[in-house]
Amino acid sequence: xxxxxxxxxxxxxxxxxxxxxxxxxxxxxxxxxxxxxxxxxxxxxxxxxxxxxxxxxxxxxxxxxxxxxxxxxxxxxxxxxxxxxxxxxxxxxxxxxxxxxxxxxxxxxxxxxxxxxxxxxxxxxxxxxxxxxxxxxxxxxxxxxxxxxxxxxxxxxxxxxxxxxxxxxxxxxxxxxxxxxxxxxxxxxxxxxxxxxxxxxxxxxxxxxxxxxxxxxxxxxxxxxxxxxxxxxxxxxxxxxxxxxxxxxxxxxxxxxxxxxxxxxxxxxxxxxxxxxxxxxxxxxxxxxxxxxxxxxxxxxxxxxxxxxxxxxxxxxxxxxxxxxxxxxxxxxxxxxxxxxxxxxxxxxxxxxxxxxxxxxxxxxxxxxx
Amino acid sequence: xxxxxxxxxxxxxxxxxxxxxxxxxxxxxxxxxxxxxxxxxxxxxxxxxxxxxxxxxxxxxxxxxxxxxxxxxxxxxxxxxxxxxxxxxxxxxxxxxxxxxxxxxxxxxxxxxxxxxxxxxxxxxxxxxxxxxxxxxxxxxxxxxxxxxxxxxxxxxxxxxxxxxxxxxxxxxxxxxxxxxxxxxxxxxxxxxxxxxxxxxxxxxxxxxxxxxxxxxxxxxxxxxxxxxxxxxxxxxxxxxxxxxxxxxxxxxxxxxxxxxxxxxxxxxxxxxxxxxxxxxxxxxxxxxxxxxxxxxxxxxxxxxxxxxxxxxxxxxxxxxxxxxxxxxxxxxxxxxxxxxxxxxxxxxxxxxxxxxxxxxxxxxxxxxx
Numbered sequence: 001x002x003x004x005x006x007x008x009x010x011x012x013x014x015x016x017x018x019x020x021x022x023x024x025x026x027x028x029x030x031x032x033x034x035x036x037x038x039x040x041x042x043x044x045x046x047x048x049x050x051x052x053x054x055x056x057x058x059x060x061x062x063x064x065x066x067x068x069x070x071x072x073x074x075x076x077x078x079x080x081x082x083x084x085x086x087x088x089x090x091x092x093x094x095x096x097x098x099x100x101x102x103x104x105x106x107x108x109x110x111x112x113x114x115x116x117x118x119x120x121x122x123x124x125x126x127x128x129x130x131x132x133x134x135x136x137x138x139x140x141x142x143x144x145x146x147x148x149x150x151x152x153x154x155x156x157x158x159x160x161x162x163x164x165x166x167x168x169x170x171x172x173x174x175x176x177x178x179x180x181x182x183x184x185x186x187x188x189x190x191x192x193x194x195x196x197x198x199x200x201x202x203x204x205x206x207x208x209x210x211x212x213x214x215x216x217x218x219x220x221x222x223x224x225x226x227x228x229x230x231x232x233x234x235x236x237x238x239x240x241x242x243x244x245x246x247x248x249x250x251x252x253x254x255x256x257x258x259x260x261x262x263x264x265x266x267x268x269x270x271x272x273x274x275x276x277x278x279x280x281x282x283x284x285x286x287x288x289x290x291x292x293x294x295x296x297x298x299x300x301x302x303x304x305x306x307x308x309x310x311x312x313x314x315x316x317x318x319x320x321x322x323x324x325x326x327x328x329x330x331x332x333x334x335x336x337x338x339x340x341x342x343x344x345x346x347x348x349x350x351x352x353x354x355x356x357x358x359x360x361x362x363x364x365x366x367x368x369x370x
Numbered sequence: 371x372x373x374x375x376x377x378x379x380x381x382x383x384x385x386x387x388x389x390x391x392x393x394x395x396x397x398x399x400x401x402x403x404x405x406x407x408x409x410x411x412x413x414x415x416x417x418x419x420x421x422x423x424x425x426x427x428x429x430x431x432x433x434x435x436x437x438x439x440x441x442x443x444x445x446x447x448x449x450x451x452x453x454x455x456x457x458x459x460x461x462x463x464x465x466x467x468x469x470x471x472x473x474x475x476x477x478x479x480x481x482x483x484x485x486x487x488x489x490x491x492x493x494x495x496x497x498x499x500x501x502x503x504x505x506x507x508x509x510x511x512x513x514x515x516x517x518x519x520x521x522x523x524x525x526x527x528x529x530x531x532x533x534x535x536x537x538x539x540x541x542x543x544x545x546x547x548x549x550x551x552x553x554x555x556x557x558x559x560x561x562x563x564x565x566x567x568x569x570x571x572x573x574x575x576x577x578x579x580x581x582x583x584x585x586x587x588x589x590x591x592x593x594x595x596x597x598x599x600x601x602x603x604x605x606x607x608x609x610x611x612x613x614x615x616x617x618x619x620x621x622x623x624x625x626x627x628x629x630x631x632x633x634x635x636x637x638x639x640x641x642x643x644x645x646x647x648x649x650x651x652x653x654x655x656x657x658x659x660x661x662x663x664x665x666x667x668x669x670x671x672x673x674x675x676x677x678x679x680x681x682x683x684x685x686x687x688x689x690x691x692x693x694x695x696x697x698x699x700x701x702x703x704x705x706x707x708x709x710x711x712x713x714x715x716x717x718x719x720x721x722x723x724x725x726x727x728x729x730x731x732x733x734x735x736x737x738x739x740x
Contacts (some may be wrong), residue, residue: 001698001701001702001722002701003700003701003703004701004702004703004705005704006704009704012703012716012718013718013720026403029423030400030403030404030423033396033400033422033718034400034424034715034716035714035715036703036716036717036719036729037714037718038422038718051405051425052403052408052409052424052425053399053400053423053424054423055421055422056421067632108685129465160636197507206526221500294710294711294713294734295713304709308704308707309704309707309708311707312710312711315412316686328371330373330382331372331374332374333371333372333373333374333382333406333680334373334374334375334376334379334679335374337673337678337679337681340664340682341664341682341684343664343665345404345405346382346404346405346406346409347406348382348383348403348406348407349406350383360408364664
């Protein structure tokens with residue numbers, strides 16, 4: 001006898017390669033282990049948190065082609081925990097191994113201009129934006145979009161890094177150079193009432209499953225609290241899921257995807273959505289699913305990339321709240337342990353630097369929804 | 371700044387040593403990682419499932435004193451996933467490191483005769499039993515307890531191994547020798563209506579927290595299904611928990627403990643409990659807590675041994691069912707993945723031998739209790 005498998009799917013015991021060794025890679029590796037799969041982490045930092053929970057590790061730079069070839073030869077499918085995988089790395093791995101989500105999906109999400117153009121192509125609303133390559137295009141963009149507006153590097157931004165507010169009176173050439181003077185985009189300010197996100201998955205068979213839309217509160221540009229479900233109208237929530245489905249289908253996506261959106265309240269009542277960012281990976285705003293849903297986003301991503309059926313995405317509890325423990329906040333972890341029903345997750349990071357995500361807490365409010 | 375810790379407790383990053391590399395060690399290691407702790411697994415089998423998810427491993431025999439000394443020097447606290455840790459191993463480790471639960475608690479639970487005498491001493495009802503050391507004491511025991519009765523080796527029994535039914539007409543000397551002729555115990559048959567178990571934890575501070583009493587169904591002497599809560603009267607359930615608390619306190623226990631009991635229906639109505647076996651560890655009948663409780667038994671055990679507060683033990687769902695996937699049953703895993711809301715756990719074992727526990731499924735029925 002042997003495992004009964006659907007076409008194209010892997011058997012338990014298959015080797016899942018994960019690029020990136022942070023907390024997302026760590027939680028993906030644990031989810032893989034829970035399903036009887038073997039995680040192999042590829043990351044450059046020798047003290048990567050994900051190394052604590054994997055079967056095999058490769059410590060090498062993302063540009064180390066020999067190490068990438070060894071990695072690809074020793075796993076059955078490759079995924080990643082971050083969108084800034086160099087294009088050449090993704091291309092090289094894709095030649096040698098199945099990569100999910102695909103290098104094309106990755107490419108669409110790692111450059112803010114490409115991402116906005118992709119969204120415009122499929123008719124999905126975003127903030128107004130203009131391409132900025134030099135002081136001249138910067139001046140034209142500001143003339144068009146007004147002030148305040150936001151200048152963002154096209155690549156490598158996260159947690160508010162790589163962006164600057166363009167204020168009244170600011171010197172435009174100085175502002176442009178303050179971000180390094182590389183390819184950038186200027187975005188109009190969206191006067192949003194709420195920031196929400198949709199975490200969803202698309203299976204290798206095209207099946208789609210979204211978690212409840214959740215709302216996010218940032219502090220110092222870092223996600224602080226996620227609450228599910230978002231306090232928006234049912235119609236807006238359904239539309240948010242449909243936008244996410246459209247994005248996933250247009251990208252022929254396999255795996256978990258997260259779409260951040262702004263909710264703008266209309267003058268005449270009603271809510272309008274504008275997509276802010278796509279993350280081609282598991283997402284901080286989906287951590288609540290570890291304790292608050294039938295299937296965690298990490299398990300869901302692993303199911304998708306090995307070709308298994310997606311799991312149920314229903315929510316436990318009337319509401320679920322996730323709070324990040326940032327920097328020295330982690331030192332008070334015992335208070336969380338004493339809080340009845342709070343679930344503590346720590347990432348095993350040695351040093352509690354300012355702004356560093358050290359762990360999170362989930363609180364599932366009683367009341368079951370199924 | 372630094373971690374705010376209660377006296378005697380360890381900080382995140384502490385190293386948890388686990389003796390034994392099977393599925394219990396594996397799930398303990400994952401729980402430790404979830405709390406930011408580092409798991410070090412000590413096990414003799416090079417392909418131990420727990421090696422997939424630990425920071426460090428020692429592959430050595432339980433009698434290898436140099437390896438044990440290295441292990442003890444490299445961890446902050448030691449625990450185990452099985453009760454058959456050799457006494458000398460436990461003593462040696464206890465001299466070098468904090469061991470939880472203690473070697474004394476372990477000793478009380480690894481010999482069926484010692485265990486029964488301990489229970490009798492603290493006034494806890496069990497099946498009638500007699501010590502059997504040779505053919506003579508065997509004959510006397512059978513004369514006393516009647517037939518059918520059950521002969522069990524005093525040590526190393528599990529999943530029905532190390533026991534034999536003493537039938538009418540069976541040759542007693544042959545029966546005694548069939549179990550190896552070593553120290554044994556004869557137990558009277560308990561005409562039970564149900565087998566239940568209590569999985570509970572006692573903290574380093576003496577706090578006690580039990581999960582709902584659950585009922586167990588065995589097939590071929592191997593646990594097949596656990597259901598929480600057990601269908602017994604509230605009074606019987608409360609008594610089962612109190613018996614467990616008494617046992618844990620008498621052992622000055624730290625960690626998760628499981629107590630298996632028989633429920634006997636009285637002629638005049640009502641239910642009576644008889645303790646069958648104590649497991650000084652996490653237990654198969656507590657696997658449902660991974661998906662069906664606020665805190666899993668694995669996290670609870672880790673919290674206890676590092677001196678952290680115990681977590682909430684309430685149940686999600688009106689009922690929770692856990693089904694073991696034994697041997698070739700695992701080959702049908704995809705059916706489980708397709709079942710809405712079923713949670714699949716696979717242990718990463720390469721070979722699906724008959725009678726081997728390969729994984730389990732949890733089903734949480736809607737309806738939340740908090």
